[in-house]
Amino acid sequence: MMIMRQYCHFCEELKFLIQSDCNLNHKNMKIALLLFAFTIFLIPTIASADVIPDNWLTIPICTKIENINLFPDYTFILFNQTPFDSRYLIVKQNECFDIKKSEHPELFAIKKTDFKLSDIGENTVARNKYFKTNPKLIKSDLLFYPSIYAPTSDPRSAITDILTIQTISDAKLNIIHSKAINYYVGGTSAELPYDQRLNFWPEPTIFDQIEHYSKSAFYFLLPIMALGGIIFLVIKNKKTI
């Protein structure tokens, strides 16, 4: 009853607030609707901002581990956490997994005797907790290569990145990039050892740099500019009084 009364009081207050400052006319209504429509149409436009231009293409990278079967006592799990989601994959020998551009996955090994799939949990929070707190998980420091952008003139159609497990101790999973295979548009392929990787994974492209700088701009530059705009408007408002 008390809550209902408070709610009614709140509604009355809102009604009063709206009525007391109501100077809306048809022109304003039209402007508001246009702005709303503009914002709604802006969203898919922004969403397509990450799409690469016509004269560039994405070369997918298939990453796989070639010697999992030499470690039959272990299960290997790839865990990927993004700001809004997380997922995992039980990795099998020579099975491809691809890394998306914005992903930074981690590879873990765990003794089969310590592993129960149901322990991981079904939601993001449970999964994050499992992978961050489980002392039985053995982590690797390996960095994965995501799919790359390249000009359409690039002869490669796909790349396979082959990983090799070297050792597993209680503290560390030691795994390396051992070689890469380039697949070319004409159907041929070439295998190169990892020390020639620079031929395969070039320096960050302009799109990687744009992604990096746009995130920095979003987190730091945008608030500073907005604060500057707010201060400017407040000072301007005070001067006009």
Place this chain on the structure above:
Amino acid sequence: MTSLIIALALTITLEFLIAWALLRRTPLKLFIYSVLINCFTLPIAIYIYTHYQPQDSYHSQHLLLYFSLEFIVFAVEIPLWWLLTKIKLPKAIILSFLANLVTSLIGKFI
């Protein structure tokens, strides 16, 4: 990056609509205020939320961080709406509360 921009665009739109429904002022001005206020608060809030999540990922700790940040954003936005629109302080509190309630609930549960 796209998801960050979409989150920002949606928050700006929602807060603008709530401010416009509540204040019935010139929409263009309210839209600009909404853009400025959210461009100031949202990137910082997202940065803190994504970079300072608790290591022990208990659901309650995540919720606590999320709603603590929302509360801070609500508190910061009160003087901003108040200064920019020159409305009375109680009205600014109601506006900031409603705007952040709607956007935080949408952000968390949808």
